[in-house]
Every structure is written in C-alpha cells, then in structure tokens.
Amino acid sequence: MSQLLEIKGLTAGIEGKTLLHGIDLTVGAGETHVLMGPNGAGKSTLGSVIMGSPEYAVSGGSILFKGEDITDESADKRAKRGIFLSFQDPVEIAGVSLSEFLRNALEQLTGKHTKLWDHKKKLKQCMEILGMDSAYADRDLNVGFSGGEKKKAEILQLLVLEPQLAILDETDSGLDVDAVKTVSAGIEEYKRRTGGSLIVITHNTRILDALKVDKTHILAAGKTVAEGGAELAGDVIEHGFERYINGGK
Amino acid sequence: MSEEKTKVADIDRSLYDFRYEEDERDFLGSGITADIIGALSDEKGDTDWMREFRLRSLEIYRRMPMVNWGPSIEGLDVDNIVTYIRTKSRMNSDWNDVPADIKDTFEKLGIPQAERESLAGVGAQYDSELVYHNVRKEVAESGVVYTDLESAMHDERYAELIRSHFMKLVPPTDHKFAALHGAVWSGGSFVYVPAGVKTEIPLQSYFRLNARGAGQFEHTLIILEENSSLHFIEGCSAPKYYEAGLHAGCVELYVGRNASLRYSTIENWSKNMYNLNTKRALVEEGGKIEWVSGSFGSHVSYLYPMSILNGRGARAEFTGITFAGEGQELDTGAKIVHNAPDTSSYINTKSISKDGGISTFRSAVTVNEKAVGSKSSVSCESLMLDSISRSDTIPVMDIRTDKADVGHEAKIGRISDDTVFYLMSRGLSEEDAKAMIVRGFADNVSKELPLEYAVEMNNLIGLEMKGSIG
Numbered sequence: 001m002s003q004l005l006e007i008k009g010l011t012a013g014i015e016g017k018t019l020l021h022g023i024d025l026t027v028g029a030g031e032t033h034v035l036m037g038p039n040g041a042g043k044s045t046l047g048s049v050i051m052g053s054p055e056y057a058v059s060g061g062s063i064l065f066k067g068e069d070i071t072d073e074s075a076d077k078r079a080k081r082g083i084f085l086s087f088q089d090p091v092e093i094a095g096v097s098l099s100e101f102l103r104n105a106l107e108q109l110t111g112k113h114t115k116l117w118d119h120k121k122k123l124k125q126c127m128e129i130l131g132m133d134s135a136y137a138d139r140d141l142n143v144g145f146s147g148g149e150k151k152k153a154e155i156l157q158l159l160v161l162e163p164q165l166a167i168l169d170e171t172d173s174g175l176d177v178d179a180v181k182t183v184s185a186g187i188e189e190y191k192r193r194t195g196g197s198l199i200v201i202t203h204n205t206r207i208l209d210a211l212k213v214d215k216t217h218i219l220a221a222g223k224t225v226a227e228g229g230a231e232l233a234g235d236v237i238e239h240g241f242e243r244y245i246n247g248g249k
Numbered sequence: 250m251s252e253e254k255t256k257v258a259d260i261d262r263s264l265y266d267f268r269y270e271e272d273e274r275d276f277l278g279s280g281i282t283a284d285i286i287g288a289l290s291d292e293k294g295d296t297d298w299m300r301e302f303r304l305r306s307l308e309i310y311r312r313m314p315m316v317n318w319g320p321s322i323e324g325l326d327v328d329n330i331v332t333y334i335r336t337k338s339r340m341n342s343d344w345n346d347v348p349a350d351i352k353d354t355f356e357k358l359g360i361p362q363a364e365r366e367s368l369a370g371v372g373a374q375y376d377s378e379l380v381y382h383n384v385r386k387e388v389a390e391s392g393v394v395y396t397d398l399e400s401a402m403h404d405e406r407y408a409e410l411i412r413s414h415f416m417k418l419v420p421p422t423d424h425k426f427a428a429l430h431g432a433v434w435s436g437g438s439f440v441y442v443p444a445g446v447k448t449e450i451p452l453q454s455y456f457r458l459n460a461r462g463a464g465q466f467e468h469t470l471i472i473l474e475e476n477s478s479l480h481f482i483e484g485c486s487a488p489k490y491y492e493a494g495l496h497a498g499c500v501e502l503y504v505g506r507n508a509s510l511r512y513s514t515i516e517n518w519s520k521n522m523y524n525l526n527t528k529r530a531l532v533e534e535g536g537k538i539e540w541v542s543g544s545f546g547s548h549v550s551y552l553y554p555m556s557i558l559n560g561r562g563a564r565a566e567f568t569g570i571t572f573a574g575e576g577q578e579l580d581t582g583a584k585i586v587h588n589a590p591d592t593s594s595y596i597n598t599k600s601i602s603k604d605g606g607i608s609t610f611r612s613a614v615t616v617n618e619k620a621v622g623s624k625s626s627v628s629c630e631s632l633m634l635d636s637i638s639r640s641d642t643i644p645v646m647d648i649r650t651d652k653a654d655v656g657h658e659a660k661i662g663r664i665s666d667d668t669v670f671y672l673m674s675r676g677l678s679e680e681d682a683k684a685m686i687v688r689g690f691a692d693n694v695s696k697e698l699p700l701e702y703a704v705e706m707n708n709l710i711g712l713e714m715k716g717s718i719g
Contacts, residue, residue: 051674055666075673076682084674091671095692096685101675104685108676140689157675 004029004165004197005050009061012049019045021222022061027165032191032198032211034233037219038241043201044088046219047167050199051085052078065165080109082164086154086171092142098153099123099137102160109161126159130186148179155186159193166190167199172207184210205237220245281327283307286432293399293435298412306421306431313425316525320549320578320607325495325523327429388450393479394441395452398468401439411439414470418501418529418557426497426525430466434499437467440481444474444505451480451513451699469500473508473536480511482699494522496547502530504538506560511539515702517709518546520576525551534560534589541697542569544581545709553611555584558592558620569598570694570706573606573638574713582611582643587620587653596627599691603634603713609641614648614655621652631661632690634683684714 005027012020020042027033035043049056050063052075063071065081093101103119124134130152142150151171158166168187172180188210190196200207213230218241226232226244236244286307290300316322388395394407401407421431438454454469473479483500496518504510510530518524524547530538540554556565567583585594600608610629631640642659664686672682688695688710695703 051670053670055670074679075670076676076678079674079676087671087674091665091668093668093672093686093689095689101685104681105672105675105677108678108681161675 003027003064004031004066006064006067007050007061008064010046010049010058010063011060012045012056012058014056018059019056019222020049023219023222023224025217025224027197027199028214029164030195030197031214032200034208034213034216034230035199035201035219036203036216036233036236036241037225038245040221041219042222043219044169045222047085047169047199047201050078050167051075051083076108079163084158084161084163084166086151086158086166086168088169088171088173090142090150090154092140092145094140094143096141097138098141098156101141102157105157105161123156123160126156129159129189130156131182132156147174148176151175151179151183152186155183155190158190159186162190162194163196164194165197165199167201169201170203171200172202172204177206180206183207187211205233208233218244281307281310281429281433289433289435294403296402296408299402302416302421303432306428309421310425310428310432313422313428316425316551319551319580320609322523322525322549324548327495388448388452391446391448392443393446393448394439396439398437398439398470399435407439407441410441410472411470414472414501414503415468416499416501418503418531419499419527423527427499427527430468430497430499430527434466434468436465437498438469438471440471440479442471442473442477442479442508445476446474447478448480451482453482465494465496465498467498469498469502471501471510471512472503473505473510475506475508477505478509480513482702483512483514494519496522496524496526498526500526500528500554502528502538504530504532504536504563506533507535508533509537509539511541512554513541513698513702515543515698515706515709516546516550516552518550520546520548520574522547523549528552528554530554530556530565532556532558532560532563532565535562536560537564538566540565540567540569540583541694542567542581543694543698543706544569544571544579545706545713547579548577550579550581552579552581553584553613555586556594557586557588558594558623559588561589562591563589564592565594567594567596567598568694568697569596570691571598571600571608571610572710572713573600573602573608575604575606578607578609580609580611582609582613584613585615585625587614587616587623587625589620591622592620593624594626596625596629597693598629599694600629600631600640601634601687601690602631602638602640605637605639607639607641609643611643611645612657613645616646616648616650616653616655618649621650623650624654625656627657629659630690631659632687633661633663634687680714684711687714 003026007023007025010020010023011018023046037043045056049058052073058071062069065083070078070081102123103114106114123137127134127137132152142153145153154171171183175183184207213233216228216230216232217224218226218236220241283304286303290303402411416431419427421428440452442448471481502510502512516524532538538556542554544550544552554567558565565585569581569583571579571581573579583596587594594614596612598610600610602608608631612627614625614627616623616625627644629642633640640661644657646655648655664683668686669679669682672685673679677685688707691710695706698706
C-alpha cells in the first residue's frame with residue numbers, strides 16, 4: 001500500500017530553539033489522522049513544517065510525499081504536489097477578492113486556464129455547502145471577515161482546490177456549535193469528492209464526529225507520546241493529556 | 250527559481266523599450282539659444298505674441314536658479330538635450346497615412362486597438378509632433394474640440410481663447426522648468442468642451458519620446474465650460490536610452506462652473522528620464538477635478554498636480570500610485586489650494602518602493618481665510634518591499650481659518666512573511682505572491698482607471714515585480 005506522506009525523524013525549530021524532536025508520521029492515501037496535544041506541543045509547528053513554512057528550519061529527518069523527498073522544497077511546490085494547510089489564523093489581503101485569489105491559485109496548481117464562468121459556478125456551489133453568502137466571493141480576501149467566516153473561507157478553499165492531503169490546523173477553534181457542523185459538513189464533502197487524506201489538529205472531537213478517524217497521534221513537547229485509533233481521541237477529550245505525557249507510551 | 254533571479258535593470262522591457270533610427274537632419278541642434286528658439290518659431294509659424302512669449306520665457310529660464318529642494322537632477326544637462334525633433338510625417342487623421350515605423354511603434358503600444366475598442370479619439374504625440382489624430386464623429390458633432398494645440402492656435406476660432414489661457418495657470422515664472430517649457434514647448438493637445446456638453450467617451454492621448462537626448466515639452470490645454478464634463482486620459486511610455494532624457498510638459502485645466510473633469514495618467518518613462526512635469530487645474534463654483542495618476546517610470550520625477558478651488562463648493566480628488574524601483578527617485582504628490590467657502594479636497598495615494606528605490610510623497614494643502622466650511626482629507630500609504638528601499642512622507646498643511654475640517658493619515662508598511670507564506674501554500678510562487686499583494690495594494694487606483702489602463706498597470710506591476718526575489 002502506497003504511503004502519501006512519510007515523515008521520518010523530523011527535527012525542526014526556530015532561531016536555534018528546537019520545537020520538534022524526531023517526529024515520525026505516516027499517512028496513507030485516503031486516511032484521516034488526528035493530531036492532539038497540549039498547547040505548545042508543536043502541533044501547529046508540524047503542520048507548518050509539512051507545508052514548508054520558511055519560518056522554521058529543518059535540522060534533521062525528512063518529509064516524503066508520494067515517495068519523493070520534499071524536505072527542502074518551497075511551499076508553492078508542495079502545494080502543486082497536492083498539500084494544503086488550513087491556517088489557524090488566515091491572513092487578510094486587501095484589494096484581492098476571494099474569487100480572484102482562488103481562481104489564481106487554481107490556475108497555479110493545475111497549470112491550466114480556468115474559465116471565469118466555470119470558476120464562479122463552482123465557487124457558488126461550494127459556498128452553498130458552507131452556507132456562505134455568495135457576496136463574500138467578491139469581498140477582499142479575509143478582510144473584515146469574522147473568525148468563523150475566515151475558517152469557512154479556508155474550508156471553501158479546500159473544496160475548490162481539492163488537494164490530496166489537507167492539514168486542518170484548529171479549524172474548529174473559536175466556532176459555535178452550528179459553525180462547527182457546517183465546517184464538518186464541508187470537510188466531509190471534501191473527503192467524499194476527492195478521497196483525499198486529512199491531518200486534523202484539534203482540541204475536541206465534535207469536528208471528528210462526521211469523519212472516520214484512522215489514527216490519533218498525541219504530541220507533547222515536540223515529541224509523539226502516544227498513538228492509537230479513533231478511540232484514543234475520545235479518551236483524551238474525556239481524561240486529558242496528563243496520563244500520556246507522564247506515563248509515556 | 251534561479252532563472253528568475255535577474256536584476257530589475259535587466260528585465261525584459263522589450264514591449265516598451267524600442268525605438269527607430271532618426272534621420273540626422275531632423276535635429277535642430279543641441280543647447281538652447283535665442284537663435285534656436287527663433288528657428289523653432291519659424292518652423293512652427295508662430296504668431297508674434299508666441300514668438301515673444303518663447304523668447305521672454307528663455308530669458309526667465311536663464312535667470313532662474315536650478316531646482317535644489319528635491320531629488321538630485323545633477324545628471325541632467327539641459328543644453329545637451331535636443332529640444333525639438335521633427336517627425337517625418339505631418340498630422341494624420343487616417344491610420345493608413347501614418348509612416349510604417351511610427352505605426353509599428355504605436356501598434357506595439359496598442360493604440361489603434363484601444364481606439365477601436367472604446368476611445369473617442371487618439372491624439373498621440375510621436376517625438377514632438379502629433380502624427381495621428383482622430384476624434385470620433387459623435388464627439389466632434391457635440392461641439393467638443395479635440396485637436397493639437399499648435400494647429401488650434403492658428404485657427405481663428407480658437408486663437409484668442411488659447412492666447413488668453415495659455416500658461417496663465419502655470420506662468421513661465423513658476424519655476425525654471427516651466428520657463429524652459431514656455432520657451433521650447435512643442436506639440437500637445439487642445440480640448441474645448443462647450444457649456445452643457447457631457448462627454449461620455451474618454452478622450453485619450455498617448456505620447457512618447459523616441460530620439461536620443463530628445464526633450465519632450467508637450468502642452469495640454471483643456472477648457473470646460475459650465476455644466477460640461479470630460480474624461481481625459483494621458484498615457485506615456487518611452488524607449489530606454491543611455492543619455493539623460495528630459496520631460497518637462499505642462500498641463501493646464503480650466504474647469505468651469507458645475508463642470509466635471511477627470512484627468513487620468515499612467516506614466517512609464519524609461520528609467521533614465523527626468524520627469525519634471527507641471528500640472529494644474531483651476532476649478533470654479535460647484536466644479537470638480539478628479540486626478541488619477543500612476544507613476545512607474547523615470548529616473549527622477551517631480552510631479553505634484555495642483556488644484557485651485559476657486560469657487561464655492563468646488564471639489565478636488567486626487568488618487569495616485571507611485572512605484573519606485575532600483576535607481577529611481579520618485580518625488581510625487583498633490584497640491585490643493587482652497588480659495589473659496591465650502592470647498593473640499595480628498596487626496597489618497599499609495600507608494601511602493603523596492604530594490605533601493607526611493608519614493609517620496611509630498612502634499613501641500615492650503616486653506617485660505619475665505620475658505621470657511623472647507624474640508625480636506627489626506628491619506629497616504631507606503632509599502633516597502635525590502636530593507637534597502639525608502640519611503641518618505643512630507644505632508645504640509647497651511648490652514649488660515651479655524652472653520653475648516655482638515656485631516657491627515659499616513660501608513661508605512663512592509664510585506665509580511667506570513668502573508669507570502671499563506672499565498673505560497675496555495676500554489677503561488679514567491680514572486681507571484683508578492684505581485685498579488687502589490688496589485689491588491691494598488692487596487693483602489695486601478696479601479697479608477699479605464700479597463701485597458703488598469704490591465705496595463707497590472708502588467709507593469711507584474712513586470713516591475715519580476716526578479717524581485719534574490
């Protein structure tokens with residue numbers, strides 16, 4: 001069985017401070033993985049490093065995507081290979097509409113010209129799934145969006161860009177119950193349409209309700225301290241991280 | 250990505266940097282003397298007053314000190330700049346009559362296409378003379394006069410009107426280069442819009458320099474009568490040269506009562522040009538002037554379009570963008586004089602600097618004693634793309650009444666790494682990501698431009714951003 005993502009002994013940090021200490025993580029095609037851990041465990045760092053953030057320096061180990069080493073590749077090249085990151089705190093870009101941005105991104109990813117009409121149609125249809133007002137398509141990217149709207153816009157991008165591997169960094173945090181449901185429905189739709197793989201970074205299981213989780217990884221202080229199936233995520237929500245951090249594996 | 254790492258100076262400007270060989274005998278010679286001015290007057294068949302005006306301007310030019318308060322213009326040797334070059338053709342109103350090499354130049358710049366699509370007329374200046382000129386019938390039929398200034402001056406219908414307005418707003422005594430302009434001006438447009446005529450289609454003039462060391466001193470004179478309206482578009486692009494080039498044009502706009510004029514410009518002079526251009530508008534009661542100004546080219550620019558709000562309720566809006574790259578020092582901004590009650594002005598500018606470019610924003614807002622109840626708002630935003638580039642803001646306000654509402658806001662920023670990473674994670678290269686951010690930054694200006702100009706400005710930004718990663 002071919003592996004989509006293989007991370008081996010990944011060590012990375014920022015300005016001389018090591019944040020990830022030898023992480024191993026393997027994600028197969030179509031699998032859904034959950035990444036949990038206390039604040040500061042390195043979950044978001046891992047997500048950013050997989051995406052190729054220049055903020056972090058990799059000092060050891062490797063990242064393979066579909067068998068190819070992408071450890072030193074820039075983020076745009078990784079995106080073109082099919083990796084996507086839903087940001088915890090998406091940036092605002094004035095003067096660039098959501099629609100225009102997505103069309104541009106889609107053309108970069110596929111290397112093909114996207115007809116404006118087709119793009120608008122697809123965008124509108126995806127926005128309906130997420131219960132987004134179609135007026136958002138013409139608004140400046142994330143500018144003046146509420147926290148919830150920004151998260152929905154991230155999932156909208158997921159639906160339009162259709163990556164093979166999506167890392168969702170706390171997409172559910174700060175959302176009310178209904179918004180979590182809507183976002184979950186969007187993620188479910190992504191899975192249904194593309195059969196893509198997911199790495200879900202989260203603090204609660206509500207977002208996972210609609211997904212079939214294959215594996216759970218618990219991170220603490222930049223190390224993997226526990227791994228298990230779907231039940232592990234539920235166990236953590238109920239009992240906390242304490243026993244995994246102190247008891248080790 | 251390595252093949253993208255070219256210096257800005259080496260970017261492919263082939264679309265804009267092309268020229269054709271000039272015939273040597275077309276040159277009148279370097280340097281400016283009374284003899285040269287006299288020869289110019291002979292050539293143009295100047296009337297006596299214009300002949301005297303040129304000579305008087307030359308005297309003023311000689312007396313006036315060199316400009317010394319802004320970017321250095323030491324590299325500029327006015328005497329070595331050929332002040333006048335005849336093109337090989339005379340006025341044309343039929344595209345088929347335009348000489349092939351000139352036509353080719355314009356075709357590369359998209360002029361005839363632009364005209365075909367939506368523009369009312371083209372008054373394109375090739376070197377110092379108009380070679381192609383055409384106004385669509387409906388514009389002419391409405392009584393609008395759109396012609397070249399030189400022939401209009403010899404037309405008895407307009408001669409007196411031009412004489413009473415020419416360099417009255419910008420007198421030769423204004424500054425040294427205004428005096429130079431008065432002495433050697435050549436070519437340019439004349440537009441007259443009669444009372445009550447609303448011109449729906451924009452009028453366009455697109456001019457450029459084409460000869461080594463050539464100076465361009467075109468004069469634009471636009472007069473709008475009561476309750477009329479017009480959109481005039483001026484675009485410039487010049488081929489690249491190794492000798493310093495000079496542009497000292499002059500624009501005079503008279504906006505009558507309740508009339509409305511929009512004056513849009515995209516300037517893309519090649520990067521060895523000195524652009525010392527003077528633009529001024531006089532706005533009567535209830536009238537409105539809107540400036541849209543994009544400055545991309547030139548080595549050094551001094552450009553501060555001025556609006557004099559002379560009647561009650563007169564308004565001025567200035568929207569500008571300046572992009573300074575390697576080796577460029579662009580000193581731009583706007584001036585407003587509130588000279589009557591209840592006048593209002595709004596200045597909104599964006600400036601971008603990269604690769605050591607220097608972009609300076611200057612504004613001067615004067616509110617006189619009688620301008621009670623007036624409002625002025627000045628906002629400028631600067632974006633620096635690297636740590637070696639510079640951006641300065643010099644807003645000056647002279648408020649002589651306490652019954653005015655005046656505000657100023659300035660922001661200076663850099664492109665954040667987070668934003669670039671975000672866009673790259675969606676598949677955009679670093680260069681494309683930065684270009685997208687810059688385009689977004691410039692968006693409120695491009696929105697003000699007609700479509701084909703907005704497209705050209707976006708292309709220029711893309712061109713300027715190429716090779717910015719190093």
